[in-house]
Amino acid sequence: MSNDIRIKKGLDIKLIGEAEKAVERAIISNYCTIRPEDFHSVIPKLVAKEGTTVKAGGVLFFDKSKEVVKFVSPVSGKVVEVVRGPKRRIDAIKIEADKTQVFEDYGKCDIEGLSPEEIKAHLLASGCWPFVKQRPYDVIANPEKSPKAIFISGYASAPLAADLDFTLQGKEAELQAAITALGKLTEGKVHVSVGKDANSPLSNLKGITLHKVSGPHPSGNVGTQINRIDPVNKGEVVWTVAPQDLVIIGELLLTGKFNAERIVALVGSAVEKPRYFKTLAGSEVSTIIYDKGLSKKSNARIISGNVLSGKEIRPDGALDYYSNVISIIPEGDDYELFGWNKPVFNKISTSRALTFSWLTPNKKYDLNTNTNGEHRAFVTTGTYEEVFPLDIYPMQILKACMYKDLDEMEALGMYEVAPEDFALTEFVCVSKQPHQKIIREGLDLMLKEIG
Amino acid sequence: MDLKKRLHILKRKYKYKKMAPAFNALHTFLYLPDETTHNGTHIKAADDLKRTMNIVIMAMVPCLLFGMFNAGYQHYIALGEIEAVSGGFFSSEFWTLDNFLVGLVKILPLVIVSYGVGLAIEFLFAVIKKHEVEEGYLVTGMLVPLIVPVDIPLWMLAVAVAFGVVIGKEVFGGTGMNILNPALTIRAFLFFAYPTWMSGDKVWVHGAVERDQAIAAGQNLDAISGETILGSLAQGKEAGYEVMDMFLGFIPGSVGETSTLLIILGGLFLVFTKIGSWRIMLSSVVGAIIMGLIFNQVAASGWITDSSKFYGLMSAPFWEHLIIGGFAFGTVFMATDPVTASQTNKGKWIYGFLVGFISIMIRVFNPAYPEGVMLAILLMNVFAPTIDHYVVQGNVKKRMKRLKVKTA
Incomplete structure (x- = not known):
């Protein structure tokens, strides 16, 4: 097959x-800043108070709702500032790095000899767990649930993405260690995808199901691959890990050091x-x-x-x-005279409405942050479908999120999506609607109501 | 200080004020705004709603210009002052300044009233409801003058536009939320409120009604009339025009819908720019052809006799239906309105097919008013969400099935 x-x-x-x-x-950066907002839906409970010293890999805070999930410091040093927002929410934790870095020693692991529970406990304690994300909801994986499969995308198709074949070079040992360990946590397969003609360090690993990916963005998005390989159904969970994070997990297992x-x-x-x-x-x-x-x-x-x-x-x-x-x-914070009707040669468009990017498919563009128009109600149809490879109706699911109909969101496939899957539809949107925000809020609502 | 900076300062000044939407609507007409992305994608594609709507208007401009010449041409030919065209599309009898001036004087006020009244209401609602002025009416305002008879009194048009914009669109929440095509809502209002101005053999040619009134007042003049081809066929008469004239548009009819050639060019432009849905246009033509063939078969196999009042239209060759009446215009510019059409690609096929199919059906079975495109599109507008519902349910069922296989 x-x-x-x-x-x-x-x-x-x-x-x-x-x-x-x-x-x-x-x-070497003098300060290291950790922002809890990077870990969506986590409510941090601080362990390292202002003024304490931590080692690299030392625990900074844990998740209030799942206390086993620990978050650790990438550097050793002194916690100099805890920035708080409204209602004393922690916005950032700032650590002043020591000149010589000291690592917390979590001990080398004999991966083959460990049971799944031991591996899980080890990853949770050492701060590697936050690298494991789950679908549905696109949040840090719930350690109490076992996934039906694990997905790793070794193919980056996003604009100007880091070339994973290049950045992962020479990391085969770490990748293999991480995959062997994570593979024990699922009864299903570990799906790894690489570019079609790529020479990826991921291709020759053991214990994986390899997929070769081709086609335009979002072919490299893990969500697209899940949808093609083994879509998430109601009640099921899959895990996803970014390959660069596998390296950190692998190094921890092999050396006992959390090296971010x-x-x-x-x-x-x-x-x-x-x-x-x-x-x-x-x-x-x-x-x-x-x-x-x-x-x-x-x-x-x-x-x-x-x-x-x-x-x-x-x-x-x-x-x-x-x-x-x-x-x-x-930045694109400038006006453009008659920008809405004059022919456009220097911007990308999927239409041909006096936009000429279809003439030069290989040209590289210099796009700025201008929205190229104002926010409007949904009007045009069929534009999203052109750039949306998932077997889901994008506009219908967005609208379901906006009017907060949980049954409909569930039926239309909300368990399968993450905000990043709607990045391209947001890019091409004529009405300039914030698709990723709408999906994120929809997922948050479902997480709260259904869990 | 240049204009750009001055306007920027004014925009700041008006921010959060009542008149902000009105000011912004005008400002953004001149300048693409300086708005930047915040969360989500940091870059955006070049298209916005203004650009999209502008493309549709551009596709309609040839129809408008042709309509102006045709208004004069039909007027003078009915008076017997000029000869009928003889040299194809570029006939010198047609493209004359005299013809154009008649059209300009009659049709420009229609355009101005349509845009004036419609946009005034849009601005008013935007200010009251504190949202930006959305661009939907730019297309509606252009469509309306093209689908009404040339002599329609301006006050009627104003009343109809006000009705159409408020009841057809704003009560649902404005652009993007309406169920019925606003331009057709306006036309339907005219049709039911002032039927004598919307059908018959007097309204399609400039001056015919006036002349009638003069004769009634006792003046000794010849009556002039201009029956549409559909009207003639419905009464069992000959079409009275060459096929080429029908295709090129040298026939009486609503202002901008007569030239099938220019409508096809506009349609191709919309399909090429990916603004109009080729699925709807194609399936609508297919639907019309199938209905036409069925009627031809009925007429040919002798199920109805030529004494039947349906015979004239039923026996007209099926392809003729595509080039007479408002079918082509409706299919290209009205059925494809993304807001009121089906929104799923599969749904568009079904929706378009039924628009074409029902158009010809109503056209044939309604001898009192032998045109069905308007009613067919309005009817299918109502059914479009239902079609979409079933298409989307197909996707939902697939998902449910996947779950069942897993749990079984």
């Missing part, structure tokens, strides 16, 4: 500023020399973005993550816990 996944519907957004395949070690180091791509048209950096999760982005990168005067948007689903951060902000890309693109 062929395990190939061929996606036809979708859209490759080609942008200027792809990273050159060269890795530099980033300047990862290779991050600095990309985008506002970057002078786009390339890769080796850095830690939570590092200040200022350690990366200015050297042959962003000019200080320029009016640009810094995004932790890719341009479709990433988070906007300030120049003094930090890399988020999961991202392996920092994208920088120009």
Whole structure:
């Protein structure tokens, strides 16, 4: 049986500023910032109070509703500030890094000899659990439920994504360790997908079901692959892990150290020399973005993550816990005379409404953050379906989320989707509706009401 | 200080004020706004609703211009002052300044009243309901003058537009929320409220009604009339026009719907730009052809005799139905309205097919008013959500089945 996944519907957004395949070690960041908002729906209960010192891998906080899920520090140092928002919600935890890093020792593991419960307990205690996400709801996996399968996408199709074949080079041992361990936690298969012609370190691992993916974005989104391979039904759970996080899990199992180091791509048209950096999760982005990168005067948007689903951060902000890309693109806060009716050559469009990107399918574009129009009610139909490969009716499910009909949301396939699956429909939306936000709020509602 | 900056300062000033939507509507007409993305995708595709609507208007402009020439042409030909066209589409008898001026004087006021009244109501509702002025009426306002008889009194048009925009659209929540096509709601209102101005053999040619009144007042003049082809056929008469004239549009009818050639060009433009749904257009034509063939078969096999009042229209060749009356215009510009049509791709096939099928059916079975496109589209507008419901249920059932297989 062929395990190939061929996606036809979708859209490759080609942008200027792809990273050159060269890795530099980033300047060591003085501070490390962890923002609980990166862990959706987690209510943090602080362990490391202001002024205490932690080791790298030391517990910072745990989830109030699932106390076994621990969140750890990527660096060793002193907790200098706990930034709080309204109702004393924790917005950020800032750690001043020591000059010499000390690691918490969780002990080497004999993976083959451990039982599934021991592996689970080990990952929970060492702070590796937050890397395991689940569908439905696109949140950190519930450790009490066993998944029917685990999905790992080793193919990045998002615009300006970090090339995983490149960033995972030489990490076979860690990847194998993590997959062997996680494989014990499911009765089903571990599905790993790689690009069709890719030379991925993931292809030769043991204990996996390999899928070769081809086609335009969102073919690399794990949600697209789940929908093709083994869709989530009501009552079922699947887990997803990003390959760069598998490396961290693998290293912990092999060495006993929680090493949140990862290779991050600095990309985008506002970057002078786009390339890769080796850095830690939570590092200040200022350690990366200015050297042959962003000019200080320029009016640009810094995004932790890719341009479709990433988070906007300030120049003094930090890399988020999961991202392996920092994208920088120009801001578009300017007016354009008759911009709504004149022919457009420098922007991407799926229509041909005096937009000419269909003439140059291989051109790379320099897009900015302008919305190209105002927010409107849903009007046009059929545009989303062109870029949405899941077997789900996108506009109908969005509307169901907006009027909060739980039965309908469930029937239309809400258990299968994550916000990022609606990034492309949001990009092409003529009415400029915030699709990912609508889906996220819909999922949150279901999580609260149904659980 | 340049205009851009001045307007920006004004926009700031009007923010959160009552008149903000009205100001913004005008401002965004001039400048694409400086709005940036926040959460979600940081980049957006080039298309917005204004651009989309603008494309539809562009597709209709040739029909409008042709309609202006045709208004004058039908007027003078009914008076017997000029000869009928002889040289195809570019006939010199047709494209004259005299013809155009008659059309301009009659039709430009229709356009102005349609947009004036409609947009005024849109602005009013936007200000009251504190939302931005949505672009839906830009297309409706252009459609309306094209689908009414040329001599329709302006006050009637104004009343109908007000009715159509308020009852057809705003009560449902504005653009994107309406069930019925607003332009057809306006036309249906005219049709039922002022039937003498919407059908018969007097309304389609400029000056015919006036002349009638003059004769009634005792003046010794020849009556002029202009029967539409559908009207002639419904009365069992010959069509009275060459097939080429029907296709090119040198026939009486509503202002902008006569030229099938230009409508097809507009339709192709809409399909090419991916704004109009080719699924609806194609399936509607297929539906009309099938209904036409059925009627032809009925007439040919002698189930009805030529004394029947349906015989004239039933025996008209099936393809003729596609080029006479408002079928082509309705199919290309009205049935494809994304808000009121079916919204799923499968649903569009069914919806379009039924629009075409029922159009011809009503056309033939309604000899009092031999045209069915308007009513067929309005009827299918009502059924479109039901069609979508069943299409979506197919997807839901597939999901349920998957679950059952798993749990069994």
